[in-house]
Amino acid sequence: MSIIFDHVAFKYNPGTTYENTALDDINLKIDDGEFIGIIGHTGSGKSTLIQHMNGLEKATSGTIYYNGQDIYDSDFDMASLRTEVGMVFQYPENQLFGTTVYEDVCFGPKNQGLDGKEISLRAFEALRAVHLPEELCDVSPFELSGGQKRKAAIAGVIAMKPSVLILDEPTAGLDPAGRDEILNLIKELHEKNGVTIILVSHSMEDVANYVDRIVCIDKGHIKYDGTPREVFKNYKELEEIGLSAPQVTYLMHDLKRAGFHVDTDCITIEEARNEILRCFGI
Amino acid sequence: MKIIEANNLSHEYIQHDEEGNVENIITAISDVNISVEKGQFIAILGHNGSGKSTFAKHINALIHPTGGTLYVGGMDAKDPSNTFPIRKKAGMVFQNPDNQIIASVIEEDVGFGPENIGVPTDEIWERVEKSLRMVGMWDYRKQSPNRLSGGQKQRVAIAGVMAMEPECIVLDEPTAMLDPDGRAEVIRASHELNQKKGITIILITHYMEEVVGADYVYVMDKGNVVMEGIPRDIFSEVDKLKSLRLDVPQVTLLAHELKKAGLDIADGVLTREALVEILRGIRGEE
Amino acid sequence: MTLGQYYPADSVLHRLDPRVKLLATLLYIIGIFCIDSPIGVVFVTVCLASLIFLSKVPFSFMVRGLKGIMVLLIIAAFFNLLMTPGVPIVSFWIFKLTWEGIKNAALMTIRMVYLIMGTSLLTLTTTPNALTDGLEKGLSFMNFFKVPVSEIAMMMSIALRFIPILIEETDKIMKAQMARGASFDKGNLIQKAKSMVPLLVPLFVSAFRRAYELANAMEARCYNGGEGRTKMKPLRYKRNDYISYGVAGSFFLICIVLGIMF
Numbered sequence: 001m002s003i004i005f006d007h008v009a010f011k012y013n014p015g016t017t018y019e020n021t022a023l024d025d026i027n028l029k030i031d032d033g034e035f036i037g038i039i040g041h042t043g044s045g046k047s048t049l050i051q052h053m054n055g056l057e058k059a060t061s062g063t064i065y066y067n068g069q070d071i072y073d074s075d076f077d078m079a080s081l082r083t084e085v086g087m088v089f090q091y092p093e094n095q096l097f098g099t100t101v102y103e104d105v106c107f108g109p110k111n112q113g114l115d116g117k118e119i120s121l122r123a124f125e126a127l128r129a130v131h132l133p134e135e136l137c138d139v140s141p142f143e144l145s146g147g148q149k150r151k152a153a154i155a156g157v158i159a160m161k162p163s164v165l166i167l168d169e170p171t172a173g174l175d176p177a178g179r180d181e182i183l184n185l186i187k188e189l190h191e192k193n194g195v196t197i198i199l200v201s202h203s204m205e206d207v208a209n210y211v212d213r214i215v216c217i218d219k220g221h222i223k224y225d226g227t228p229r230e231v232f233k234n235y236k237e238l239e240e241i242g243l244s245a246p247q248v249t250y251l252m253h254d255l256k257r258a259g260f261h262v263d264t265d266c267i268t269i270e271e272a273r274n275e276i277l278r279c280f281g282i
Numbered sequence: 283m284k285i286i287e288a289n290n291l292s293h294e295y296i297q298h299d300e301e302g303n304v305e306n307i308i309t310a311i312s313d314v315n316i317s318v319e320k321g322q323f324i325a326i327l328g329h330n331g332s333g334k335s336t337f338a339k340h341i342n343a344l345i346h347p348t349g350g351t352l353y354v355g356g357m358d359a360k361d362p363s364n365t366f367p368i369r370k371k372a373g374m375v376f377q378n379p380d381n382q383i384i385a386s387v388i389e390e391d392v393g394f395g396p397e398n399i400g401v402p403t404d405e406i407w408e409r410v411e412k413s414l415r416m417v418g419m420w421d422y423r424k425q426s427p428n429r430l431s432g433g434q435k436q437r438v439a440i441a442g443v444m445a446m447e448p449e450c451i452v453l454d455e456p457t458a459m460l461d462p463d464g465r466a467e468v469i470r471a472s473h474e475l476n477q478k479k480g481i482t483i484i485l486i487t488h489y490m491e492e493v494v495g496a497d498y499v500y501v502m503d504k505g506n507v508v509m510e511g512i513p514r515d516i517f518s519e520v521d522k523l524k525s526l527r528l529d530v531p532q533v534t535l536l537a538h539e540l541k542k543a544g545l546d547i548a549d550g551v552l553t554r555e556a557l558v559e560i561l562r563g564i565r566g567e568e
Numbered sequence: 569m570t571l572g573q574y575y576p577a578d579s580v581l582h583r584l585d586p587r588v589k590l591l592a593t594l595l596y597i598i599g600i601f602c603i604d605s606p607i608g609v610v611f612v613t614v615c616l617a618s619l620i621f622l623s624k625v626p627f628s629f630m631v632r633g634l635k636g637i638m639v640l641l642i643i644a645a646f647f648n649l650l651m652t653p654g655v656p657i658v659s660f661w662i663f664k665l666t667w668e669g670i671k672n673a674a675l676m677t678i679r680m681v682y683l684i685m686g687t688s689l690l691t692l693t694t695t696p697n698a699l700t701d702g703l704e705k706g707l708s709f710m711n712f713f714k715v716p717v718s719e720i721a722m723m724m725s726i727a728l729r730f731i732p733i734l735i736e737e738t739d740k741i742m743k744a745q746m747a748r749g750a751s752f753d754k755g756n757l758i759q760k761a762k763s764m765v766p767l768l769v770p771l772f773v774s775a776f777r778r779a780y781e782l783a784n785a786m787e788a789r790c791y792n793g794g795e796g797r798t799k800m801k802p803l804r805y806k807r808n809d810y811i812s813y814g815v816a817g818s819f820f821l822i823c824i825v826l827g828i829m830f
Contacts, residue, residue: 042431042461056743079749087747094737095744097769107766111749142773146330156748173458175329175488177527202461205532242463247532247554254558260565269532273539276561282544342788366790374788381778382785386697386729393800395789406800428732442789 003030003053003085003164008062010048010220022048024220026062030198032163035190037211037228038200041242045220046200047090050166053198054085083112086162090169092153096141101132101152104141108160126159127152129193130185147178154182158189164196165189171206183210208232208246208267216243229265248272255279285355285450285482286318286341286372292349293336310336311505313350320449323476323483325493325513328502329527334486337502338454341484342374355449370399372450373443377458379435380427388430388438389414389423395446406445413441416479417471433464437471444475450482451475457489465489490517491531494552501526518549533557575692579624582693585809586702592816593690599823600682605830608823609678615819616682625692633688634681641680648673696728705803718794726782734775741770 010023022045030036030053040046051057052064055071055078064071066081089095098104105126109119127137130151136144141152154170167186171179187210189195201207207214207228214231216224218241224231232238235245235253244250245267252264252272262279266272291314297306311333318324328334339345340352343365352359355371373395376382385391389410396406414420417437427435436456443451453472457465469492475481485492493499499516501509503526509516516523517530520538530538537551537560546564551557581589600612620630634641654668691699704721711717742752745766752763 041463051743054747056746079751082747082749087744089740089744089747092744094774095741095748095766095770097766097773107745107750108748111751160749175527176490176529177329177524244462248536251533251536251554251557254554255561258558258562260561269536269539272536273543276536276540277543277545280545280564339784344784344788366792369788369790374785376781376785376788378778378781380733381781384726384729384782384786386725387695390697390800394786394791397797397800398790398792400796400798402798403800403802406798410800427729446789 002032002065002067004028004065005052006063006065008052008059008064010045010052010057011060014060022220023052023059026220026222028215028222028225030164030196033190033194033196035187035197035210035212036199037207037214038198038217039202039204039207039214039243040217044217044241046217047168048220049217050087050168050198050200053164053166054082054087056087083108083160084162085164085166086157086160088154088157088165088167088170090172092157092170093141093146093149096149096153096156098141100138101127101141101144101155102137104152105156105159108156112160122159122161123155126155129158129189130155131181147174147181150174150178150182151185154185162195164198166198166200168200169202170199171201171203179206186210204232204244204246208249216241228267232267233265283320284317284353285320286316286484287353288314288316288337288340288350289352290315290350291337291340291347291352293340293345294348309505311502314502314505314507316500316507318450318482318484320482321476321480322497323473323495324485325496325499326484326486326502327488327490327493327499327516327528328486329488332502332526333505334502335454336505338374338452338484338486341368341372341450341452343368344374366399370446371448372452373446373448375436375439375443375451375453375456377455379432379439379459382439383427383435383442386426387423388419388425388427391427391438392423392442392445395442399446409445409447410441413444414438416444416475417441431464432460433467436460436464436468440468440471440475444481448481450484452484452486454486455488456485457487457492465492469495488528490523490529490534494531501528513552514550516550517552573691574695575625575629577624577693579622579693580808581619581623581689583808584693584812585803585805586694586698587706587803588805588809588812588816589690589694590699590702590706592812592819593687595816595820596686597683599820600679600686602823602827604675604827607830608826609675611822611826612682616685619689620685623689623693625689629692630685630688633684637680637684641677644680645673645677648676697725700725700728701801701803716794718797722794730778733778734771737774738767738771741767741774 005026005028008023008026009021012020012022026049038046038050048057052059069076071081096104098107102123105123106119109122132148132151132155136148141149144152157165170182170186174182183206186197186199190197199211211228214224214226214228215222216231223241224234232245232249235249238244248269249267252262252266252275255262256264260279262275266275292312293310295308295310296304297308299305314337326334326337340347340359341354343359347360354368357364357368359368383391384394392410392413393406396409401409411420414423417440419434419437419441422430427438430438456468460468472483472485473495476483485496487493494513496513499511499513500507501516508526509522517534520530520535523530531552533554534551537547537557541547547560551560603609603612620627649669650663650665652666652669652672654666656664656666658665700721704718707717750763750766752767
């Protein structure tokens with residue numbers, strides 16, 4: 001079970017004067033159960049990249065394989081790909097439309113053609129997974145608070161029981177506690193249900209805290225692909241492409257420069273704390 | 283001189299049901315006491331729904347106090363005849379960059395405010411040039427706002443307010459929808475206005491790193507001011523901030539963790555440099 | 569579709585006051601419906617050709633605007649050609665080809681083509697904002713009848729600013745619903761209409777939120793209707809504008825004279 005990008009390129013308006021290469025020669029393999037962070041400057045092509053994963057954009061050249069099947073084959077079932085690879089867009093609350101939260105969450109499973117019992121089972125399961133209180137089910141989604149709306153929208157995608165879940169900046173605009181809630185529920189989905197997670201984020205700190213692998217995109221190319229520690233070693237190069245390393249990584253470099261014998265690869269507060277304490281012999 | 287003075291400021295919304303009867307009275311903010319000196323850089327922190335935006339809208343007379351008093355530049359915000367003079371004195375920049383740019387050409391958008399307050403044509407052009415240069419967007423003046431990045435759009439919005447020559451600018455979560463670059467751009471621009479032009483800045487945000495450079499910080503929760511002080515003092519209360527759905531910058535949190543582990547570190551470390559200095563000091567003693 | 573699209577260039581026509589261009593376009597439209605003789609057609613052709621030349625807009629751009637109405641033109645010409653009563657040249661079944669028919673069809677086609685080209689020329693050489701300004705100032709006499717001209721103009725320019733934003737938003741919502749398994753082109757008409765709900769509801773919600781926020785932002789910048797406002801770019805007639813009024817007026821008169829005489 002995997003998603004494979006084989007020399008994928010994507011151009012906007014190919015063949016016209018407005019031609020614009022958004023992705024160029026992307027080779028990528030995403031295995032089952034991974035937790036991947038995608039980082040890249042605004043306009044680097046990361047949104048275009050994820051929209052290829054469930055066939056919302058079609059590559060101008062190259063092939064994408066889902067579980068070994070070429071998704072551009074004429075007999076490939078695109079509808080089932082979209083239920084297998086769920087996608088939570090940026091500001092997903094902007095897609096809510098149901099008269100009640102429950103009705104909205106049912107939209108995806110209904111489109112999958114499931115029977116009524118299965119639909120409501122999945123809807124309630126999804127609402128529970130995002131920790132939305134049950135009494136909010138019959139409320140209009142437009143009456144929820146910002147954070148609750150976001151959760152309801154995510155539930156709408158989870159209800160389709162995707163085996164891969166892509167989230168495009170799911171914490172944008174939320175306050176710190178709201179951010180932690182969303183990230184933790186994503187982590188739960190990954191750990192409890194074994195869902196493959198692909199998280200697009202602008203926050204290097206969040207990426208460092210949660211993901212196992214980082215794919216860094218720059219100008220439509222994959223610039224780095226590795227564990228957070230490996231990728232954040234290149235903090236100077238990351239800055240050149242408009243990104244950065246987590247704040248603690250910079251601190252560790254500052255300390256090293258100040259003569260401390262510390263490991264500069266720390267990317268989380270916990271790692272930094274332990275490393276500094278080790279340095280002081282505590 | 284005080285430019286903003288809120289004494290026990292309260293705001294209540296009355297909710298009506300479908301027949302028009304009073305169904306519910308919602309207190310958005312209550313007994314808020316905030317005073318701002320001219321030329322200060324103030325930050326108001328709070329989670330979503332803490333009432334900080336409601337307070338911000340009062341400063342611009344978009345809504346009026348239902349209890350207590352608010353004076354903006356010495357003018358009573360309750361008096362409807364002060365609405366326009368107050369809006370001239372205290373400008374406002376909003377969260378969504380797209381929904382506050384009115385014109386399809388950048389220079390025309392910056393000219394919108396001065397047009398509204400009846401500034402003569404020649405002076406509008408002078409003000410537009412001055413404001414756009416101040417935020418570094420002069421080169422884009424003939425462009426459509428649709429092609430700009432979020433940070434650039436917000437700088438245009440700031441220029442649009444500056445062109446009205448206010449004494450104070452309220453920025454209501456101006457960075458919430460921006461990427462890290464855009465956030466830095468906007469914060470840098472607002473500090474520049476504060477330092478170079480002496481404009482009073484009131485920054486409303488939930489990003490803790492943006493608060494570090496402020497002169498004074500208010501923290502709001504459930505419509506009340508629950509903490510106030512200089513950033514250092516505010517950030518020294520890591521656990522209290524967490525309980526208010528807030529956070530502290532990573533460096534501050536790390537310093538806090540190190541202190542808990544037994545290192546002799548003062549509370550409220552705000553910058554990397556400060557933490558390195560402190561750790562150096564500790565090493566020196568050993 | 570070039571109608572409604574602006575072609576950036578620096579030409580005499582681009583620099584003209586939008587009010588002049590609006591009135592000239594109006595006179596031009598009436599003018600081409602006055603003429604109905606070959607000599608009139610030649611006259612209008614010469615005028616239109618010189619205008620296109622002056623505008624510095626590539627001719628291909630003008631022709632592109634016609635593509636959209638090609639089918640319509642052909643159908644209309646076909647019926648004019650074969651259904652006009654008169655002396656038949658050839659006839660088969662219910663159709664008769666007459667001299668009158670040929671003349672009618674030719675004239676009608678030329679009028680339509682020239683109409684599209686002329687009005688395209690207006691929008692190609694005038695920015696939407698200038699056009700709204702022109703309408704605002706040109707129709708300011710309507711204020712006398714309590715028509716809020718300046719507010720309507722403001723609404724138009726805001727609409728122009730938000731059209732691209734809402735188009736982008738539509739695309740985003742559509743993709744988001746497609747990711748949830750929605751399809752917008754399956755089934756019969758009723759099913760199709762139903763499938764639009766998940767697209768239209770969020771779009772309206774967002775449009776209203778934008779309207780609310782925009783209204784706040786405008787108020788915060790002291791907007792209070794048209795009264796007491798000054799203009800950053802006030803419209804002022806220059807020499808060329810007066811000359812153009814003269815030219816447009818003469819064009820109109822000649823068209824009427826040609827229409828009566830031939």
